[in-house]
Amino acid sequence: xxxxxxxxxxxxxxxxxxxxxxxxxxxxxxxxxxxxxxxxxxxxxxxxxxxxxxxxxxxxxxxxxxxxxxxxxxxxxxxxxxxxxxxxxxxxxxxxxxxxxxxxxxxxxxxxxxxxxxxxxxxxxxxxxxxxxxxxxxxxxxxxxxxxxxxxxxxxxxxxxxxxxxxxxxxxxxxxxxxxxxxxxxxxxxxxxxxxxxxxxxxxxxxxxxxxxxxxxxxxxxxxxxxxxxxxxxxxxxxxxxxxxxxxxxxxxxxxxxxxxxxxxxxxxxxxxxxxxxxxxxxxxxxxxxxxxxxxxxxxxxxxxxxxxxxxxxxxxxxxxxxxxxxxxxxxxxxxxxxxxxxxxxxxxxxxxxxxxxxxxxxxxxxxxxxxxxxxxxxxxxxxxxxxxxxxxxxxxxxxxxxxxxxxxxxxxxxxxxxxxxxxxxxxxxxxxxxxxxxxxxxxxxxxxxxxxxxxxxxxxxxxxxxxxxxxxxxxxxxxxxxxxxxxxxxxxxxxxxxxxxxxxxxxxxxxxxxxxxxxxxxxxxxxxxxxxxxxxxxxxxxxxxxxxxxxxxxxxxxxxxxxxxxxxxxxxxxxxxxxxxxxxxxxxxxxxxxxxxxxxxxxxxxxxxxxxxxxxxxxxx
Amino acid sequence: xxxxxxxxxxxxxxxxxxxxxxxxxxxxxxxxxxxxxxxxxxxxxxxxxxxxxxxxxxxxxxxxxxxxxxxxxxxxxxxxxxxxxxxxxxxxxxxxxxxxxxxxxxxxxxxxxxxxxxxxxxxxxxxxxxxxxxxxxxxxxxxxxxxxxxxxxxxxxxxxxxxxxxxxxxxxxxxxx
Numbered sequence: 032x033x034x035x036x037x038x039x040x041x042x043x044x045x046x047x048x049x050x051x052x053x054x055x056x057x058x059x060x061x062x063x064x065x066x067x068x069x070x071x072x073x074x075x076x077x078x079x080x081x082x083x084x085x086x087x088x089x090x091x092x093x094x095x096x097x098x099x100x101x102x103x104x105x106x107x108x109x110x111x112x113x114x115x116x117x118x119x120x121x122x123x124x125x126x127x128x129x130x131x132x133x134x135x136x137x138x139x140x141x142x143x144x145x146x147x148x149x150x151x152x153x154x155x156x157x158x159x160x161x162x163x164x165x166x167x168x169x170x171x172x173x174x175x176x177x178x179x180x181x182x183x184x185x186x187x188x189x190x191x192x193x194x195x196x197x198x199x200x201x202x203x204x205x206x207x208x209x210x211x212x213x214x215x216x217x218x219x220x221x222x223x224x225x226x227x228x229x230x231x232x233x234x235x236x237x238x239x240x241x242x243x244x245x246x247x248x249x250x251x252x253x254x255x256x257x258x259x260x261x262x263x264x265x266x267x268x269x270x271x272x273x274x275x276x277x278x279x280x281x282x283x284x285x286x287x288x289x290x291x292x293x294x295x296x297x298x299x300x301x302x303x304x305x306x307x308x309x310x311x312x313x314x315x316x317x318x319x320x321x322x323x324x325x326x327x328x329x330x331x332x333x334x335x336x337x338x339x340x341x342x343x344x345x346x347x348x349x350x351x352x353x354x355x356x357x358x359x360x361x362x363x364x365x366x367x368x369x370x371x372x373x374x375x376x377x378x379x380x381x382x383x384x385x386x387x388x389x390x391x392x393x394x395x396x397x398x399x400x401x402x403x404x405x406x407x408x409x410x411x412x413x414x415x416x417x418x419x420x421x422x423x424x425x426x427x428x429x430x431x432x433x434x435x436x437x438x439x440x441x442x443x444x445x446x447x448x449x450x451x452x453x454x455x456x457x458x459x460x461x462x463x464x465x466x467x468x469x470x471x472x473x474x475x476x477x478x479x480x481x482x483x484x485x486x487x488x489x490x491x492x493x494x495x496x497x498x499x500x501x502x503x504x505x506x507x508x509x510x511x512x513x514x515x516x517x518x519x520x521x522x523x524x525x526x527x528x529x530x531x532x533x534x535x536x537x538x539x540x541x542x543x544x545x546x547x548x549x550x551x552x553x554x555x556x557x558x559x560x561x562x563x564x565x566x567x568x569x570x571x572x573x574x575x576x577x578x579x580x581x582x583x584x585x586x587x588x589x590x591x592x593x594x595x596x597x598x599x600x601x602x603x604x605x606x607x608x609x610x611x612x613x614x615x616x617x618x619x620x621x622x623x624x625x626x627x628x629x630x631x632x633x634x635x636x637x638x639x640x641x642x643x644x645x646x647x648x649x650x651x652x653x
Numbered sequence: 654x655x656x657x658x659x660x661x662x663x664x665x666x667x668x669x670x671x672x673x674x675x676x677x678x679x680x681x682x683x684x685x686x687x688x689x690x691x692x693x694x695x696x697x698x699x700x701x702x703x704x705x706x707x708x709x710x711x712x713x714x715x716x717x718x719x720x721x722x723x724x725x726x727x728x729x730x731x732x733x734x735x736x737x738x739x740x741x742x743x744x745x746x747x748x749x750x751x752x753x754x755x756x757x758x759x760x761x762x763x764x765x766x767x768x769x770x771x772x773x774x775x776x777x778x779x780x781x782x783x784x785x786x787x788x789x790x791x792x793x794x795x796x797x798x799x800x801x802x803x804x805x806x807x808x809x810x811x812x813x814x815x816x817x818x819x820x821x822x823x824x825x826x827x828x829x830x
Binding site: 050180181210211252254347350351354407410411412413420422423424448449450451452453509511512570573574577620624627628631632635638639641 | 684686687688689690691692693694696697698699700701702705707709710711714715717718822825826829
């Protein structure tokens with residue numbers, strides 16, 4: 032594949048400065064961590080050789096937390112304190128979660144995100160996910176032999192802002208530096224595309240344990256460009272298990288099972304589903320705590336027919352994503368299958384029918400997402416090599432809008448816009464002397480606010496008093512490369528920066544996160560100050576290193592006085608870095624950033640001019 | 654000479670300011686700019702660099718989105734020339750156009766109410782062909798004859814067609830779900 036051949040700031044000049052990075056697939060049922068070794072992405076196993084970590088967390092009365100296989104083994108015994116599929120709760124309220132009635136948890140009665148009462152107190156999905164991330168982070172550090180510079184964590188492409196923010200918060204609680212949240216189908220496309228040197232338009236059909244994504248990507252000369260994405264963030268293999276579980280209850284007419292029995296039956300349902308991938312029929316034999324015995328056999332065709340409505344639920348997103356990309360099924364060159372649930376024969380069949388071609392199954396559907404994340408993490412950490420020059424352009428999956436009069440949604444950023452993106456909208460006051468305004472941000476495609484996801488409410492304060500309609504308040508929505516929204520506002524006629532207070536509808540506030548971090552620290556016996564100091568020292572080193580590299584490359588962009596000022600600030604920061612005051616280091620970094628601002632701007636300009644000049648040279652050669 | 658965020662989108666991609674555009678050149682300039690400015694290229698750098706990269710990449714995306722689509726490209730050219738193509742400020746539309754508009758609308762309304770997917774798909778197709786013809790006129794008006802007043806009317810026509818296409822899409826989507 033012909034790749035872009037240009038040197039640029041992200042390229043590592045010295046190969047021995049390898050930064051340790053990992054990709055994490057934080058799945059509904061299983062999670063994995065992978066890294067790049069000698070240019071090849073590999074999943075990292077635990078000490079017993081198993082790569083995949085069940086996404087199960089158990090809180091024990093003695094204060095211990097079990098994660099993975101041990102927790103999974105205890106889940107029928109201790110269902111209330113053993114949380115499975117926590118991903119389904121991320122950034123979600125209780126009323127959004129399906130099958131709550133058949134879950135064995137003790138849900139706390141709160142607004143906003145779901146909370147669970149456990150033997151160790153009330154836990155949010157963010158804290159529970161952080162336990163999984165901690166285990167994977169430790170596994171990577173043990174395997175790589177040093178602290179991680181950063182991680183890439185994958186999320187379903189169809190995750191909304193609240194679900195993404197919750198994932199990032201979980202990483203923060205786990206003490207991981209997130210380089211990027213990467214969409215799962217995009218990660219798979221990277222692993223697949225780089226592996227097969229593919230060019231053209233590909234679809235990625237990703238049916239995981241609890242989420243479904245369908246993305247269309249254009250692969251050309253090392254650029255992976257997402258054209259459109261669609262999906263259902265509450266549809267996955269779990270739902271097939273649940274359907275089979277209901278079928279079992281129905282067939283045997285047993286009375287409502289206890290939590291323990293329900294877990295046993297659910298596990299049997301999953302085993303039977305998996306067996307049907309290879310066999311025409313699967314026996315189901317369970318002895319319940321109540322003494323009753325379940326003895327059934329399910330055939331492949333019957334399973335296909337009782338879950339047909341679930342398969343059909345994946346068809347509507349397929350049609351929508353093609354319409355958004357402006358394509359017909361024949362224009363898709365290949366369909367990459369991702370996620371364990373795509374092993375089901377009737378899924379394979381319906382995808383083949385829809386696209387009129389056999390889907391591509393030559394990658395391990397359980398591992399491909401983690402491998403793609405590792406490749407991305409390696410590049411983002413700054414370990415780019417000249418032959419490694421590829422780029423991802425991803426999109427926002429769901430439109431962002433504001434509530435207007437009458438509960439209607441005014442779209443501000445349309446779905447499938449390439450990230451990062453910003454849009455500004457102007458508003459005015461409707462009363463004389465009005466100094467504040469309230470906004471409600473929603474995400475979704477429907478016209479009514481009540482049919483969309485509420486993301487946040489925020490207030491603008493400090494608008495200078497004027498007559499009604501005279502103020503011009505410009506509100507800017509910025510969505511970054513992680514797909515996360517931030518909002519800023521300014522009154523245009525006076526130039527006053529209005530303050531924005533965002534109250535997330537389904538997230539945790541910064542104070543809550545800080546509180547959890549503090550609790551975690553006390554628990555681990557760590558000192559907050561020591562941690563802050565270490566973080567600032569690392570950040571200061573990073574800044575000094577980046578500036579020295581820039582000076583080595585582009586010193587000619589500075590005059591003598593500018594150079595002297597920068598050198599002085601670098602020396603000052605170096606001195607502060609040796610001290611013990613993390614606040615002083617932060618101030619030193621801010622000062623250095625200010626002094627180098629113009630320099631950075633000039634370097635970016637130079638880089639862009641080089642890109643354009645390079646392109647003109649190409650044109651002449653053609 | 655510095656390239657600043659305020660320069661026009663054509664200059665940003667090193668393209669001549671015209672309606673007819675070399676799509677391959679636009680795409681390759683877009684990719685090459687992103688190879689420099691995209692946040693992924695700056696993820697290992699300090700926060701100030703990350704912020705700047707986000708602003709640049711946002712600008713590059715905005716520029717590409719504007720130039721890639723013929724209608725937004727034409728609107729942008731008119732804005733650069735100081736011509737306002739906004740519907741609300743200019744209601745002087747030809748009677749012929751208004752008639753045509755009504756006919757299309759009635760067609761879509763009927764098909765929607767009847768829940769007729771085939772008719773909606775057919776209308777969509779016809780509208781797309783119609784739009785293609787109108788776009789050809791735009792190239793002539795802007796690049797060859799420099800008749801921006803006429804181009805502004807064509808742009809308004811196309812805005813109407815695009816809105817109608819979105820309505821058909823929405824109707825089709827509603828039928829599917």
